[in-house]
Amino acid sequence: MSKINVYLRFRPVFHKPDEEPEDSCIRSADNSTIEMINLRNTQETVSYKFQQVFGENSSQEEVFGTALQPLLSHFTDDVQNVSVFAYGPTGSGKTFTILGSDETPGFIPRTLRHLFARTRKNCSSSNITATFSMSYIEIYQENVHDLLDDRKKLFSLRQDNCGNILIPGITEIKVENFNDFEKYFVPASHQRRMAKTSLNERSSRSHTILIVKERKAPFLRKTAKLSIVDLAGSEDNRQTGNRGLRLKESSAINTSLHVLGKVVVALNKNNQHRVPYRDSKLTRLLQDSLGGSSHTCMVVNLSPEMSSIFDTQRALNFATKSMTIINRPFTRVEVAEFTPSNEKDETETVNRKHKST
Numbered sequence: 598m599s600k601i602n603v604y605l606r607f608r609p610v611f612h613k614p615d616e617e618p619e620d621s622c623i624r625s626a627d628n629s630t631i632e633m634i635n636l637r638n639t640q641e642t643v644s645y646k647f648q649q650v651f652g653e654n655s656s657q658e659e660v661f662g663t664a665l666q667p668l669l670s671h672f673t674d675d676v677q678n679v680s681v682f683a684y685g686p687t688g689s690g691k692t693f694t695i696l697g698s699d700e701t702p703g704f705i706p707r708t709l710r711h712l713f714a715r716t717r718k719n720c721s722s723s724n725i726t727a728t729f730s731m732s733y734i735e736i737y738q739e740n741v742h743d744l745l746d747d748r749k750k751l752f753s754l755r756q757d758n759c760g761n762i763l764i765p766g767i768t769e770i771k772v773e774n775f776n777d778f779e780k781y782f783v784p785a786s787h788q789r790r791m792a793k794t795s796l797n798e799r800s801s802r803s804h805t806i807l808i809v810k811e812r813k814a815p816f817l818r819k820t821a822k823l824s825i826v827d828l829a830g831s832e833d834n835r836q837t838g839n840r841g842l843r844l845k846e847s848s849a850i851n852t853s854l855h856v857l858g859k860v861v862v863a864l865n866k867n868n869q870h871r872v873p874y875r876d877s878k879l880t881r882l883l884q885d886s887l888g889g890s891s892h893t894c895m896v897v898n899l900s901p902e903m904s905s906i907f908d909t910q911r912a913l914n915f916a917t918k919s920m921t922i923i924n925r926p927f928t929r930v931e932v933a934e935f936t937p938s939n940e941k942d943e944t945e946t947v948n949r950k951h952k953s954t
C-alpha cells in the first residue's frame with residue numbers, strides 16, 4: 598500500500614516594475630510546514646504540514662529530484678504504475694512545474710531523460726529489453742483529444758479487467774531516445790489550448806496528460822504506465838471577468854475539479870464503492886492514480902499574493918485531504934495489448950481486484 602505524497606510549491610510574488618510588490622499570505626516555516634494568514638483573524642497564522650514545502654527559491658532540479666525522481670524507480674525497475682499531477686489555481690506555476698522552459702526544464706523533459714538513461718544502464722547489464730511508447734492527450738470541455746493527431750476526435754474511455762483505464766484508438770508512438778521523444782512532443786505541446794485571461798498570460802484551458810508506457814521483455818512481459826498530469830487551474834470567475842467561450846471553458850474546468858474534490862473526499866471517508874470517478878472525464882482517467890493501482894505524487898502550486906488568499910485556502914484544504922488517500926500498486930505480468938475481449942464497456946459495473954504488493 599502506498600500513500601499519495603503531497604508536496605507544496607509556491608512561486609515568487611509577481612509585480613510590475615513600476616508597482617510595489619503585494620504582501621505575501623504564505624511563508625514556509627520549515628521545510629515541511631507552510632504558514633498562511635488566518636482568514637478569520639489576520640493577526641494570526643494557520644500551519645499546514647506536507648511531505649515537503651518548496652518555496653519561491655526552489656529550483657526545478659530540486660523539486661524533480663525530491664518529489665518525482667524517487668518514484669520513477671517503481672516504473673523502471675518494478676514496472677508499476679506511477680502518476681504525478683500538478684494542482685492549483687491559475688497562474689500558480691503548474692505548467693512551470695510540469696513543463697518548464699528550455700532554460701528551466703520541468704518534470705516532463707527531466708523524467709524522459711532520466712528514463713532513457715536509467716533503462717540504458719539497466720538493460721546493458723542484462724538480456725532484458727525495455728520499450729517505451731507515448732501518448733499525449735488533453736481534456737477540453739469534457740472531451741478527450743489526441744495531441745499527437747489532431748484529426749482524431751472524440752474518444753471514449755474503457756476499463757480493462759485489471760482496472761486500468763484505456764483510451765481505445767489514441768495514438769501511441771514508440772520512442773527510443775530523448776531526441777525521438779522531443780520530435781513528437783514539442784509540436785504536440787503547441788496544440789494545447791491556451792488563452793490569455795486576466796490571471797495568466799498563457800492560461801491552460803484544458804487538462805493535459807502525458808502517458809508513457811513501458812513494456813519489458815522477453816521472460817515475463819510486464820507493462821506499466823506513467824502519467825504526468827498538468828491540470829487546468831481552478832478559476833474564480835468573479836476575479837477573471839471571463840465571458841463567452843472563456844466562461845464556458847472555465848465552467849468545464851471548475852466542474853471537473855469539483856468532481857476531483859468529491860473523489861478525494863469519498864476516498865478520505867474510505868467510501869471505496871461510492872467514489873464518483875465517472876462524474877467527469879478527468880476523474881475517470883485519474884481513477885487508477887487516485888485510490889488505484891499507482892504510486893502517486895501531487896505538487897500543489899500556490900500563488901503567494903495576498904489577493905489569492907481564498908484560492909490558496911481552497912488548494913490547501915484539497916491538499917490536506919489528498920494526503921490520506923491510499924493506493925495499491927501492483928506489477929502487471931501479462932500481454933497487455935488492447936483487444937475487445939479484455940475490455941469492459943464503460944456502462945458495466947466496476948469490479949476491480951487489486952493485489953497488494
Ligand code: ADP
Pocket residue numbers: 607608609653685686687688689690691692693694797799800801830898
Ligand atoms: P499555471 O499553469 O498554474 O496557470 P504557470 O505555470 O503558467 O501557471 O505560471 C504562471 C507564470 O509564473 C509563468 O510566467 C511562469 O513562468 C511563472 N512561474 C511559475 N512558477 C514559477 C517559479 N517557481 N519561479 C519563477 N517563475 C514562475
Ligand code: MG
Pocket residue numbers: 691692693800801827828829830
Ligand atoms: Mg497551466
